[in-house]
Amino acid sequence: MPFPVFLLLIIVLLLSGIKQNNLLAKQGWGLLSAEIMVAGLAFLYWGFEQGKTSSREIAFIAVLGALAAVGRIPFAMLPNVQPATFIIIVSGFVFGPRAGFMVGSTAALVSNFFLGQGPWTPWQMFAWGIAGASAGVLKIIFPNIGTAGMSVFHFIWGYLFGWIMNIWFWTAFIYPLNWQSFLATYAASFWFDTFHAVGNVAFYLIFGAGFVKILKRFRKKLEISILD
Amino acid sequence: MAVKLFYEEKGLFLQNLHPLAAMVFLGTLLVLALAFTNPLYLAGILFVIVLTVWGADGLAVWENYLKIGLAMMLLVMMINPLVVHAGKTIIWHGPDIPFLGRPTISLEAIYYGIAMSVRLLDIISVFCLYNLIIHPDKALNLLSRLAQKSALVISLATRLFPAMARNIEHIKDVQRMRGVDFNRGTLKTKLRKYSSLFNILLLSSLEDALGIAESMQARAFGSGPRSCYSQNFWRPRDALCLAGSALALLAGVWGLTHGHGGYTFYPQLGYLIDGPGTVAVLLTVLLSLSIPVALNWGWRHCLFLKSKI
Known part of the structure; x- marks a missing residue:
């Protein structure tokens, strides 16, 4: 039931931006894009709240989220090379889309409690959340995807993450919003995104097999139910 | 750096x-910073x-935020003049570049870039203020009424974060005791050592998660109403701050719909000041947003006020 409501809200927000500076108290795209993002996040969290979640799932999600968050720290010296994206994608791949989203968005929010919250927080929550969720969907569509397929997926997400983050920067601080300024913004982030993508693949190739094996073992433990 | 930015x-x-009054105050600042375009x-x-920020003794922390923001501000100031050709006052004609034509830099675009970097600084500073005045637990407490499970996941992860950072060091120590030297060997052997380090971390963390889940279950998680230990008091100061935020927001929305607070760049x-209405709206917004810092001053220096709020 609330899905159409959220969809409608997002569409209304999108349409209100077409007629520039006129509808909805003359807000610009910077504010509108943030509102759309928050509405999307609220909907995804609402989905998690409604679903049945056992205490084990909650504890696993929290641990994996914290692990991904910690992963952002020791590599902070190299621009954008960090294992967080890799941990989130692998968690989503093994535990499913909903858990993947929660691990990703929790990692972004929690790491920022320590690295500093900023206007980037909801966008990171969204980008990483979708990275985890999409990995869960990937598993459903291609259950037997091999190392090569997963590497490509990790590589793509290096760029997608940066591209989602760029939307925020572009809509809030650049005017006019046209192809030229869009391309210039995206060109400015090209090397950062490339580092991210290559880092993701490297982490997957080095740690991937071991991580997936361990996570699968624990997914089996999830299926054990406690008798009251 | 991580310590400096933390609450x-x-x-x-x-x-x-x-926390509600503080969150509404910060939210109002954020929304107004994104809604206004007048420099x-x-x-x-x-x-x-x-x-x-100064009232919250946070100028040193704010400096750190300033450093983070500076790179982004430079980018904003550079991209705008380079790609925007809507300005009329051209101050520099570039050389002819094949396919791209002659780049021009206009005064308006530079001005817009500067105004937007002030906006960026506004937003970054609001978050700095958030880190200074709101304890993460209080924010989560507020959230937990709306979304229990999500709030639980977030607060668990927040607790686990420092523990996990410590755990890495512990596992490293144990490995070192067993003769694993992380600084020696070729890249391949080093990677293998680190790979086992991370596998142990993952394994022991997930094992701990099972323990957490069992103790949650033992404490009747998910059965019956939630219990709550800490209580936040609603005092006159909160009502005053909330009223200030509401007034600022109302004045801002009224101003924007009546042509104050916006600005034509291209x-x-x-004109920066477009008649007395612009000044009136600006003063109303700024004065009502200053209520928290004014009360802060009164709380420190005026005993009578302190006893009343």
């Missing part, structure tokens, strides 16, 4: 606000935020 309990007045308004909001710069 510190100092027993300040601003840290004692009810005067953006600068005014920045002034109020910095004043409040094709030619408009």
